[in-house]
Every structure is written in C-alpha cells, then in structure tokens.
Amino acid sequence: MDSWVRFLALLVCLFPALIECSVRHYKFDVVMRKTTRLCSTKPIVTVNGQFPGPTLYAREDDNVLVKVVNHVKYNVTIHWHGVRQIRTGWSDGPAYITQCPIQPGQSYVYNFTITGQRGTLLWHAHILWLRATVHGGLVILPKRGVPYPFPKPHKEVVVVLAEWWKSDTEAVINKALQSGSAPNVSDAHTINGHPGPVSHCSTQDGFTLPVQSGKTYLLRIINAALNEELFFKIAGHQLTIVEVDASYVKPVKLDTILIAPGQTTNALITADKNSGKYLVAASPFMDSPIAVDNLTATATLHYSGTLANTPTTLTSPPPQNATAVANKFIKSLRSLNSKTYPAQVPLKVDHKLYFTVGLGINPCPTCTAGNGSRVVASINNVTFVMPTTALLQAHYFNMGGVFTTDFPGNPPHVFNYTGTPSNLQTNNGTKVFRLSYNSTVELVLQDTGIIAPENHPVHLHGFNFFAVGRGLGNYNPKKDSKHFNLIDPVERNTIGVPSGGWVAIRFRADNPGVWFMHCHLEVHTTWGLKMAFLVDNGKGPNQSLLPPPSDLPKC
Structure with missing residues (x-):
C-alpha cells in the first residue's frame, strides 16, 4: 500500500x-x-x-x-x-x-x-x-449500530493473565531440552503485568480495577500464560459469563471461572457494594501430579471514595486440584444459539477422527537428566518435527520433501489410553491430515496416561469449532456419541482435554490452507504435541488460498 x-x-x-x-x-x-x-x-x-x-x-x-x-x-x-x-x-x-x-x-x-x-x-x-x-x-x-446481546456495560476493561520468569525463558527451555527433563516452572503469575505482593520483593504493587457503586463492567479476561490453566475470582462478587473465545454464550452467573492458555472469557460484574476494596485472584488449576507455579496473582477491585488504607476483603482461590470447580464452569457453557447468532453445528460428518494426546519417552543418548532419554509429546503417537520450510509455502508451491499427508486419523496402536502401557516411545514425523474443502469433521481428543494424565488445552488455527461432548476414561463411540449436544454446544477455538478423559469437537473445513493444531501448554508444544490440517481449495471463486504477499519472510 x-x-x-x-x-x-x-x-x-x-x-x-x-x-x-x-x-x-x-x-x-x-x-x-x-x-x-x-x-x-x-x-x-x-x-x-x-x-x-x-x-x-x-x-x-x-x-x-x-x-x-x-x-x-x-x-x-x-x-x-x-x-x-x-x-x-x-x-x-x-x-x-x-x-x-x-x-x-x-x-x-x-x-x-x-x-x-x-x-x-x-x-x-x-x-x-x-x-x-x-x-x-x-x-x-460489533459493527456500528449492532448492540451486544447483553446489557451495555458502563465500562470495559481488558484483563490479561500471564506467567513470569525471573530467568530468560529461552534459557529455561533450552536447558530443559539439553537435559531431557521438564523446564522450571514460572516464578509468579501476573494480572495486567503485576503479580501483586510476592515474597522477597517489597516493591511490587498489584493492578487496581476502579469501580463505581451501582455500575456494571465488562471484563475481557485473557489467559496469555505459557503453561497453566488459571482460576479467576473476585471476592464478594459474582461474574456473569457472556462470551468465550469471541463467541456469545447463554449468560451464566458464577463466582469462579476457569480459563486455559489461549482462551478468553468476557464477564459482566456489577459493583453492588456501597464501598470497599476486594481481592481479585488468579491461581493455577492442575488436577494431575505435575509441578506448577502455585503462587496466586492478586489485584484489587477498588470502589470510588474508598480510602487507600481500607482493609481489603479477601477471597480463597480454589485448590490447585479443584476439578469440581473447573467442571462446574465448563459444563455451564452453552452457545447463545439465537436467531442472530445461531449455533451452526455440523450434523452430517464426513470425517470421524480420533486423536490421542499425551506424553512419551524417546531415547536421547546426550540427555543427562533422563538417563539417556527425554520426555516427548505426541498426537496419535506422532511427535511432530518442525520443518525448516513453512508448510503453507511448501503446499502452495508444490514443494516436495517438506511434509507428508499420512497423519493417522486413528491411533496406530489400540491400548488402554488412560492406563499405563509398557511402550513409551513415539514416532517422529512432519505429517499433516488432508481435508477437502467444506468437508465436516468430528474429532475426539483423548488424553493418555502414558506417563501421567494431564490437562491439554488444544488450539485449532483457522477455525472455530463446537465442543459437542466430554467425558472421563476412554471414549466409547457407541455409547458416548449418543449424549452429544448438537443443539447449543459452546463454540471455541481452544478446548481443554480433561486429565484422563476426552473431548469431542465438530467443525467445517471451509478455510483453505495449512492450519496448525497444538497443545497451548508451550512445554507440550515444544515436546511435539502438534500437527496440521491441510485444507484443499474449493471450486468457487472465493474458495482458494490467496497468493502470498511480496514481503513474506524467507527461511
């Protein structure tokens, strides 16, 4: 331009x-x-x-x-x-x-x-x-003149949750990769860049959210953390959830929300007290025996006219393993599914895919911490190997030798996925799964207990999808599919696969190109829990990938 x-x-x-x-x-x-x-x-x-x-x-x-x-x-x-x-x-x-x-x-x-x-x-x-x-x-x-499908708030506030390392994060992960062990966890969580009071650091102040009594505020809450799902809670106040991942939901009132890395949640909060200061808390959720940063980030909801030295009303964040609190939030979410914002769930399915997601152990003679082995991660036992040429570029210009299209649509080996198998090794490869334009996909993501069951927030690029089912243990296609919600399932771009369980999503492949899918816990992505879908061009005039821009970076 x-x-x-x-x-x-x-x-x-x-x-x-x-x-x-x-x-x-x-x-x-x-x-x-x-x-x-x-x-x-x-x-x-x-x-x-x-x-x-x-x-x-x-x-x-x-x-x-x-x-x-x-x-x-x-x-x-x-x-x-x-x-x-x-x-x-x-x-x-x-x-x-x-x-x-x-x-x-x-x-x-x-x-x-x-x-x-x-x-x-x-x-x-x-x-x-x-x-x-x-x-x-x-x-x-929204477009000008288009109202929110909920009461207009007095003010909107962006709230970004994150993690903080005292060390350089590139040094943290590089050291872990060389040793074969897990990387160090973060040193604190943050709310809009501030952890709140932490030990050995007296200069840290927390983020302050000023409010006026009687007013309603829209909090746009974002989890930008690298490796942890987070609970979010405000002392003495309820949150009315109206949107997740930029998709409207039926309003639901809760005191605690769960938000995984990459997810967003819009919540209305009414300042229904006369005055006071109230603690805002972001704390980790992990219901498996995995080390996490267990510090709680804090901020303050501060009513106008309240003196600075007024004691803050505290709140107790849920325990780290509060699965019931997490499930209550997840199960409460339903698409708005109104005339203006319908839930267009694919009812006819062209591809039924079953992907196992989890960890494994591969040989690594140079790794010192793992006795000649390293922790890896995989989807359907394929640990993804990053190419040195971009997949989309290789696809568009028909470059051979960069990737293959034989990513397995089902686990190559059937076993008790939530049990402990004897073989911990995975296969390496740069594989994609090919989809024809406008085909529909049902994908079941199954956690595995090869090392230990873990939460996996999985993000799909290029598409929104509907979360039609969820459960614990191994997915049973005959029984579990009968209970799918095909009416008003929540629409998302990032979904949590529960520890020792599964989640089912549906989407329409109406966007040509190469689209990444990976765990949004960065450590798992680094270890190889990732793959890509290749969606072919359609036949219509607006159904093909546009040509690359002239300033596209070169490898």
Missing part, C-alpha cells in the same frame, strides 16, 4: 463519525526492555516496550494491517489467536507452519480481514517461548 493510500485510510480512521473505519493500521516494534517486575532488572522481549503488549481494537469486517519490525536478536512471528484468517493463512503467524520467521532487522506486514467475528481474542508471539512476554489483547467490536 503506497503512502497516499495509507494517508487516505488514516483520514478515514480519524473521522469515524463521518465514515466507517474499515482499515486499521498498527505498528509493532519488537524490542528489548528492562523491567523491575519481581525485583528483577532483566531485559525482556516486548512489543512497543510494553508488558503486556498493546491492545488492538477493530470492528467486525475491518481490514487490519500490522507492520511488525524485529529489533531483537531472536526470530519473531505474531499469531492473531482465534482470528479465522479466511484465505489469508500467510498472516496466521505460527513459525514454519504458515510463514518463515521475521529475522532480526527485518519486518513483515500482517494483512487480514476480520470476517463474522466479534469479541475478545489475543495476539502473541508464535516461536520459541517468546509469548511469555510478547502478547496482548485483541478486541473486536
């Missing part, structure tokens, strides 16, 4: 009352910045020097252009998590899947249109462990 066109677009955005702004321009400078969080002065990778990064605002059907300039020593990509990227996979962002990374000193313009979506999403780095600090909110407002 030349400078004159950019100038005209800017004029349009400066006068939204006269002309609807349809082009949004942003610039992301990826830079190092020193920070004193947790009494550490280490430099961290940031966007525009901010942690969390800036919140992007757009409207449904807007065209968004973001120029990302890499000023750091690492390769960088940015993923617009949950944006469907209809025919624009080149802007999706996962490194070596849809693009080669932006190298130091280079730039790339992400160019995509937000089609049929509104709500809260997030953006984050999608290479290495950089998303620990390179992340932020993405707020998609």
Whole structure:
C-alpha cells in the first residue's frame, strides 16, 4: 500500500463519525526492555516496550494491517489467536507452519480481514517461548449500530493473565531440552503485568480495577500464560459469563471461572457494594501430579471514595486440584444459539477422527537428566518435527520433501489410553491430515496416561469449532456419541482435554490452507504435541488460498 493510500485510510480512521473505519493500521516494534517486575532488572522481549503488549481494537469486517519490525536478536512471528484468517493463512503467524520467521532487522506486514467475528481474542508471539512476554489483547467490536446481546456495560476493561520468569525463558527451555527433563516452572503469575505482593520483593504493587457503586463492567479476561490453566475470582462478587473465545454464550452467573492458555472469557460484574476494596485472584488449576507455579496473582477491585488504607476483603482461590470447580464452569457453557447468532453445528460428518494426546519417552543418548532419554509429546503417537520450510509455502508451491499427508486419523496402536502401557516411545514425523474443502469433521481428543494424565488445552488455527461432548476414561463411540449436544454446544477455538478423559469437537473445513493444531501448554508444544490440517481449495471463486504477499519472510 503506497503512502497516499495509507494517508487516505488514516483520514478515514480519524473521522469515524463521518465514515466507517474499515482499515486499521498498527505498528509493532519488537524490542528489548528492562523491567523491575519481581525485583528483577532483566531485559525482556516486548512489543512497543510494553508488558503486556498493546491492545488492538477493530470492528467486525475491518481490514487490519500490522507492520511488525524485529529489533531483537531472536526470530519473531505474531499469531492473531482465534482470528479465522479466511484465505489469508500467510498472516496466521505460527513459525514454519504458515510463514518463515521475521529475522532480526527485518519486518513483515500482517494483512487480514476480520470476517463474522466479534469479541475478545489475543495476539502473541508464535516461536520459541517468546509469548511469555510478547502478547496482548485483541478486541473486536460489533459493527456500528449492532448492540451486544447483553446489557451495555458502563465500562470495559481488558484483563490479561500471564506467567513470569525471573530467568530468560529461552534459557529455561533450552536447558530443559539439553537435559531431557521438564523446564522450571514460572516464578509468579501476573494480572495486567503485576503479580501483586510476592515474597522477597517489597516493591511490587498489584493492578487496581476502579469501580463505581451501582455500575456494571465488562471484563475481557485473557489467559496469555505459557503453561497453566488459571482460576479467576473476585471476592464478594459474582461474574456473569457472556462470551468465550469471541463467541456469545447463554449468560451464566458464577463466582469462579476457569480459563486455559489461549482462551478468553468476557464477564459482566456489577459493583453492588456501597464501598470497599476486594481481592481479585488468579491461581493455577492442575488436577494431575505435575509441578506448577502455585503462587496466586492478586489485584484489587477498588470502589470510588474508598480510602487507600481500607482493609481489603479477601477471597480463597480454589485448590490447585479443584476439578469440581473447573467442571462446574465448563459444563455451564452453552452457545447463545439465537436467531442472530445461531449455533451452526455440523450434523452430517464426513470425517470421524480420533486423536490421542499425551506424553512419551524417546531415547536421547546426550540427555543427562533422563538417563539417556527425554520426555516427548505426541498426537496419535506422532511427535511432530518442525520443518525448516513453512508448510503453507511448501503446499502452495508444490514443494516436495517438506511434509507428508499420512497423519493417522486413528491411533496406530489400540491400548488402554488412560492406563499405563509398557511402550513409551513415539514416532517422529512432519505429517499433516488432508481435508477437502467444506468437508465436516468430528474429532475426539483423548488424553493418555502414558506417563501421567494431564490437562491439554488444544488450539485449532483457522477455525472455530463446537465442543459437542466430554467425558472421563476412554471414549466409547457407541455409547458416548449418543449424549452429544448438537443443539447449543459452546463454540471455541481452544478446548481443554480433561486429565484422563476426552473431548469431542465438530467443525467445517471451509478455510483453505495449512492450519496448525497444538497443545497451548508451550512445554507440550515444544515436546511435539502438534500437527496440521491441510485444507484443499474449493471450486468457487472465493474458495482458494490467496497468493502470498511480496514481503513474506524467507527461511
């Protein structure tokens, strides 16, 4: 886009009352910045020097252009998590899947249109462990004149939950990969960049949410953490859930929500007290015997007129293994399924897939911590090997030798998936599963107990899907499918596979390209719990992948 066109677009955005702004321009400078969080002065990778990064605002059907300039020593990509990227996979962002990374000193313009979506999403780095600090909110407002399907709030607040390491996160994961062991857990959780009071760091203040008595607020809550599902709770107040993953739900009132990495939740809170200060808490959920950062991040809900030295009303966050609290939230979610926002669940299924997700152990003669072995992760016993050429590029230009299309649609070996098998080894490969355009998919994701059962928040790029079923133990296709919710299942882009259980999703493959699917616990992605769907072009004029942009980074 030349400078004159950019100038005209800017004029349009400066006068939204006269002309609807349809082009949004942003610039992301990826830079190092020193920070004193947790009494550490280490430099961290940031966007525009901010942690969390800036919140992007757009409207449904807007065209968004973001120029990302890499000023750091690492390769960088940015993923617009949950944006469907209809025919624009080149802007999706996962490194070596849809693009080669932006190298130091280079730039790339992400160019995509937000089609049929509104709500809260997030953006984050999608290479290495950089998303620990390179992340932020993405707020998609409805079209002008289109109201929310819930009472209009007095104010909206973006709340970003995350993890914090005192050490450099790249050093943390590199050390773990060399040794073959699990990486160190984070040192704290954060709410909008602040952990709240923590030991050995007296300078830390928490985030403050100011409210006025009698007003209702919309909290746009985002979990940008690397490796942990989080509970979110506010002392003395109920939260009315109205949206998850930028999809409206039937309003439900709860005191605690569960939000996995990559998920978002919009909740209304009414300031129904006369005054006071109330604790806001974000704490980990993990109902399997896995080490997690067990510190609770805290903030304060502060009523206007309340003195600063007023004691804060406290709340007790759920225990780390509070499965019942987690299940109560998950089971309460239903699509709004209104005339305006119908739940278009595929009723006819072309592909019934069954994917096991979990951990394994492979030989590693150089690994010191694992006695000649290392922990790996897999889907259907395939530990994904990252290519050195982007899959989408290889697909578009018919480049051979980069990937194969023989990803198994079912587990290659049948066993008691939630038991403990004798064979812990997996196979390595760069495999994709091919889908014809507009075909429908039912995918059951089954956790395995090969090492230990674990929660797996699985994210599918390029699509929303409907969570039609969920259960514990091994999935039984004859019995369990009879209880699927095909009327108003919740619509998401990231879904939690329960420890020792399964979840069933359905989606329509109406977006051509190569689309990543992976566990959003970054440690599991690093270990290989990932794969990709290749969706062929359709026959219609708007059913083909668009050509790559001229500034697409090269490997």
